[in-house]
Amino acid sequence: MKFKSIIASIALVFSTTVVVAQQAGFSEKALGTAVQQYLILENKLVASDAGEAQKAAQQLQTALKKVKNNQTILQYAEKIASSTQLDKQRVAFSSLSNALIALVEKSEFTSGALYKAYCPMANGNQGAYWLSSKNEVLNPYFGNKMLKCGAVKATLK
Template sequence: MIKNSLFAIALGMILFACSESKTEQETQIETQEISSESPAVSEAKGTSAIIDAYLEVKDALVNDNSGEAASKSEALVAALKSFDVASSKGEDIEEAERLQMEAAMVAENLNSEDIAAQRESFQTLSVLMKDFIQIAGTDRTLYEQYCPMYKNNTGGVWLSASTDIKNPLFGSSMLTCGSVQDTIEVK
């Protein structure tokens, strides 16, 4: 029994001594890694990261930049997949999870160089995002905007942080086509 106690104490002292032998540079690197992860971890608890990434994709499509839309879609997919639905303010967790999964799958289709295909996926994503955000909550007021001329006059929607119309479904060819259809309040 005494041998085991002495062995445990000796092992503890060795481990403590080894952990103390880290260089100052190693400690700084670990501190930087922890601090660089902290914003992502805290953002994953709310819909902020998802909304930010969605709006960046929207802006890229407004600017007719398919390459930027594709690269920004990666952050959107990551934000959607890392979102913890259980921590959201929503009441219908199962529906939020379903919408989250569908939105992530559709957002993966944005990783294309075909801007027409991206816009088609973005319109589908926008419908899912509105429903998802209404359940999961938002940290800012969003506006559902509608263009009646999209897709042979069947119409299309997207979300914006501003009431100004900047149409991602047509980009520069019909930049101001649309109107605010609905408002999603902070929740």
């Protein structure tokens, strides 16, 4: 079991590095910065690290303050930033993801792509979406419990 945890940690460090390397660009530069902060938050939730997720959400809040039409998204980021409970962070992450996805889908990409993933078992089997920088499932709603649960539903670019 310890070996799996070590491998998962190494994979997470690598995936965080990949997030920075494969940036999706937008005509609104501030949105690109906010999306990168969101992806860092997503990785912290995949790692099931509530403390680091809280810090990432605080950084996301800072980035979102420069984005147009940010109010709803900012409110959800604030909920995550003010909580140290992983379950509550994940519920707010679902709402944050829905709001950010709606904004990203209306925005103009200048480079790169994002992947819209879905887990049918998240939120008490109600399901939940999230954005990913990779065309693979690393589930932020369950972390190592069900890391690969879900599917990529769309490529946004």
